[in-house]
Amino acid sequence: MVNKYENYKHDYNNPNIQLAIYLDNSIPFNKKAKSAFLFDSSRLSNRVLLPFVKVIARAFRFLVIGFKAIFPNLLNMPKFLHWQLYIGQKYFLTPEANYLIMRHFNIGSEILQFISDNVNVKLSSVESIKPKKLNEIKNNVYLNHDLNLFNFIIELNQKLKKEKRKIEKIDLSKINFSSVSLDEFKFEKFPNKITNKIDLATAIEIFSPIFQLYLRNDDHDRAVSSLxxxxxxxxYAATILGVPEKLVLVNNRHPMISLSPIKSGFRLLLHGLSTEVLFGLLQDLKKLQKES
Incomplete structure (x- = not known):
């Protein structure tokens, strides 16, 4: 995937917004992922289609919420849902959107493993979800991604409570970064045909009400709360690293106060941003540890 901003020509009379964000290094962020996100956000579908999709998708969301209030578990079709997600990604999403989605699952698994390694707790209920091909999406990847998170938090804290321990700061020289990849993830080439024009933000708005429709209430509630x-x-990570000031980059608020699912599409983008920033921080500190 070509980095669209690395050699972008700057026009002083008409400076490019995406170029300014790309060149800004105030937050740790993988350059390839940052370029993909910014280029994807500048696509025609994002500028023209997304505003209309938001209105239609949110209206449909209210209908789904009403249906689910009456029949909370009538539809429980995760396999069919993931088949739809796979078809959508394969035939309609841009290569950049697919790259960011697949990358998110991979770095999410590595972040959880990093915390587990440095708290010195082995967790039996958490699996490594690191898909490299689009057809792996059909293996309930989205649903299992959420299950992983909740199983991780519950089992981790149960074991810490049993052992009368808590998460503590570790000196940089002793932190275990073995689970954090520095090399780029190698994915199967993503489709780039005439129909692959839907950007990530638009796709999320389309998929969100469908996600709620085909899952049990408990599964959907976990998906929304996980953000x-x-x-x-x-x-957890900031405590281990001793950098509490980095929490300013987390924007989805604490889960004690649950938020409405209506704007979960936007919050899912924030979730992706927070995950990328945390992973970028881990990569930077791993490099610093190697150099020291």
């Missing part, structure tokens, strides 16, 4: 657990995971 607010950014702060929980951020606190």
């Amino acid at each position: 607010q657990f950014d702060e929980t995971i951020g606190i």
Whole structure:
């Protein structure tokens, strides 16, 4: 995937917004992922289609909420849901959107493993979810991604409570970064045909009400609540690293106060941003540890 901003020509009379964000290094962020996100956000579908999709998708969301209030578990079709997600990603999403989605699952697994390694707790209920091909999406990847998070938090804290321990700061020289990849993830080439024009933000708005429709209420509630657990995971990592000031980059608020699912599409983008920033921080500190 070509970095669209690395050699972008700057026009002083008409400076490019995406170029300014790309060149800004105030937050740790993988350059390839940052370029993909910014280029994807500047696509025609994001500028023209997204505003209309938001209105239609949120209206449909209210209908789904009403249906689910009456029949909370009538539809429980995770396999069919993931088949739809796979078809959508394969035939309609841009290569950049697919790259960011697949990358998110991989770095999410590595972040959880990093915390587990440095708290010195082995967790039996958490699996490594690191898909490299789009057809792996059909293996309930989205649903299992959320299950992983909650199983991780519950089992981790149960074991810490049993052992009368808590998460503590570790000196940089002793931190275990073995689970954090410095090399780029190698994915199967993503489709780039005439129909692959839907950007990530638009796709999320389309998929969100469909996600709620085909899952049990408990599964959907976990999916929505998991976005607010950014702060929980951020606190764990910041405690280990001794950098509490980095929590300012977490924007989804603590899960004690649950938020409405109506704007979960936007919060899912924030979730992706927070995850990328945390992973970028881990990569930077791993490099610093190697150099020292």
